[in-house]
Structure formats: C-alpha cells, structure tokens
Amino acid sequence: MAREAIEDALRFEHPLRRYTSFRVGGCAEVFAEPTDMGQLQEVLRYGNEQGLDVSVLGKGCNVLISDDGVRGMVVHLTGWYFNRIEKRGDGMIVCGGGANLSRLVADTAQWGLEGLETLVGVPGSLGGAVAMNAGGRHGAIGSYVRGVTSIGYDGEIHHYGSEEIEFGYRCSSLSGEIIMDAELELVTGDKDAISTRMSDIFHQKNKTQPLTSRSAGCVFKNPEGHSAGALIDTLGLKSMRIGDAAVSGKHANFIINLGSATASQIMELICKIRDEVKRRYGQILDMEIKIW
Ligand SMILES: Cc1cc2nc3c(=O)[nH]c(=O)nc-3n(C[C@H](O)[C@H](O)[C@H](O)COP(=O)(O)OP(=O)(O)OC[C@H]3O[C@@H](n4cnc5c(N)ncnc54)[C@H](O)[C@@H]3O)c2cc1C
Missing domain, CATH: 3.30.465.10 (Uridine Diphospho-n-acetylenolpyruvylglucosamine Reductase; domain 3)
Incomplete structure (x- = not known):
C-alpha cells in the first residue's frame, strides 16, 4: 500500500479530549485512524519508521490522558471493518x-x-x-x-x-x-x-453509579477482600473536590469531571485519596484506570 493511502488516516497534534469519557487531556503527537487491516499495518510501519511509540485508544472510557498529551502515535480503530x-x-x-x-x-x-x-x-x-x-x-x-x-x-x-x-x-x-x-x-x-436480567442489572448500576457523569468508571481496583469505594467513603472523602474534579457523591470510587476539570486536577485528587487510604488503612490502592 502506498504512503498516500494512509495520509487521510493521519493527523498531527490532534486533540484527544473528545475521544475520552472524562473529556480531558491534550493532543496526540500523531493520531492514526485506520479503517482496515491493510491500512493499520501501513500506519504501524510508518510509526516504526518514524521511531514513534504506539498506543491504542478505544472509546477512552478507562483512560486519563495528561493535559500535556501523548508523545508518539495513538491508534484509533474506525470504519466498518473494525x-x-x-x-x-x-x-x-x-x-x-x-x-x-x-x-x-x-x-x-x-x-x-x-x-x-x-x-x-x-x-x-x-x-x-x-x-x-x-x-x-x-x-x-x-x-x-x-x-x-x-x-x-x-x-x-x-x-x-x-x-x-x-x-x-x-x-x-x-x-x-x-x-x-x-x-x-x-x-x-x-x-x-x-432482557429482564439486563434491565435489572442496569437499574441497579444506575442507582449506585454516576453513569451519566463524565468519568472513567472505577478509578481504583478493589484490594483483596475490600471495596475501594467503601474504604474511600468511610474516610468521608465523598464529594471531595479539586477544581472541577470531584469524588462522586453516588459512588466514592468514581471521580467525575463537573465541567472544566483538567487531567492534573483529577490526578491530584487520585493522589490525595491514595495517600489518605494508605495513611488510615495501610492499604495501597492500585489503579484500575490507565494513566497516559
Ligand atoms: C460510567 C462508566 C462505567 C464503567 N463501568 C465499568 C464496569 O462496570 N466494569 C468495567 O470493567 N469497566 C467499567 N468502566 C470502564 C470502561 O468502560 C471499560 O474498561 C472499557 O472496557 C474500556 O473500553 P475502551 O474502549 O473505552 O478502552 P480505552 O479506555 O480506550 O482503553 C483502555 C485500555 O484498553 C486498551 N485498548 C483499547 N482498545 C484496544 C484494542 N483494540 N486493542 C488492545 N487494547 C486496547 C487501551 O490501550 C487501554 O490500555 C466504566 C466506565 C465508565 C465511564
């Protein structure tokens, strides 16, 4: 496949915020949207030739992308085939x-x-x-x-x-x-x-999780035998806020973007929660979301 065939698939310094459920984050140095296997192979060949680190972004529902963006090439699968x-x-x-x-x-x-x-x-x-x-x-x-x-x-x-x-x-x-x-x-x-089971599970989730807020789901994994959300909740950290980044009042393991939060505010909140849980309970909370 000729190089011209991937030109349409490449963008440079492309903003990533709208590809994430947190709606935060900077630009990808190179953003590639291949539409089929041949184009994906060609895009990866280009990335290797240019010495670019590669990462793959799905629908961005489990990532926190830095305000400084991502160096290297971010691949985002698109089109009918994918x-x-x-x-x-x-x-x-x-x-x-x-x-x-x-x-x-x-x-x-x-x-x-x-x-x-x-x-x-x-x-x-x-x-x-x-x-x-x-x-x-x-x-x-x-x-x-x-x-x-x-x-x-x-x-x-x-x-x-x-x-x-x-x-x-x-x-x-x-x-x-x-x-x-x-x-x-x-x-x-x-x-x-x-269908009944699906709607029961959905209603249960909707009652206990902020499904319509801008978040990336649970921030931390549950430590063995504990619920991360319950640990955070018992420390009274629900609704703690840094700028527009806040611990959800519905579920303490969710951080939500109330409007104009930045990735660094979300990260600061994550660090505060981790420090407090470690100090009070001696538990190290591992990240469930991916930090880019
Ligand atoms: C409101 C809300 C509720 C959620 N509830 C749950 C829940 O109940 N259970 C749960 O498990 N998660 C939950 N999540 C998190 C999220 O939905 C899942 O982790 C989901 O699978 C992430 O998919 P994604 O395409 O958005 O991945 P991304 O966030 O884009 O990426 C996540 C990771 O997957 C990798 N990845 C993405 N696409 C590919 C690919 N094609 N090939 C290889 N690697 C890839 C990325 O590189 C990254 O490491 C929730 C999130 C939100 C916002």
Missing part, C-alpha cells in the same frame, strides 16, 4: 476491535444470546473490553472469548485461541497489541429473561 458485529451459527459472534460494546450487548440480547447482558452499562469498545477483561460482580467478558486476532506494534499478526489468553481482574495478556477482532461464544437463552 466496527462490525457479525452473528455466525451456534452462538458465535465475530466483532471488530473498535465496535461499540453497548451495541454488542444490545444486539446479542436481541438475538436471544445469553451472557453479555451482564455488561450492560459498561461503555467502551470491544477491544478495550477484552484488553481490560471488563466486567463486574456478574462476570467478565473474558469467559466468552474464544479467539482473538491482534497485531503487535511491530506489525506482526497473531491469532490466539482462548487457551492462549490469560484474563485476570481488569487485565489480560493482550496488552501491547492491538485487538483487531474477537470471536465470542454465547449460548441461546430465553429472550425475555435476558
């Missing part, structure tokens, strides 16, 4: 890495396929969800993944069967690669029961 959701026989679904997770959840429920309704209310892309093993108390996406096709930042394509992928608590062995698509296996269930 957004496709295809139903095959026997409950198999093939889904592009950039596809909208909420759409996948809604489509599979509509098709009477059981499993992903537990992920209702989790925003993001399929690639981000698989890389992070997104989930919650009702289960995580990793249990439904039967295979992944990814590309390393060096441009090498990999096909992994489920037995070759490790999924853990909000992590997987797929970091450092770009998930181009994944194959998921679901079982046929009762459509009405799936």
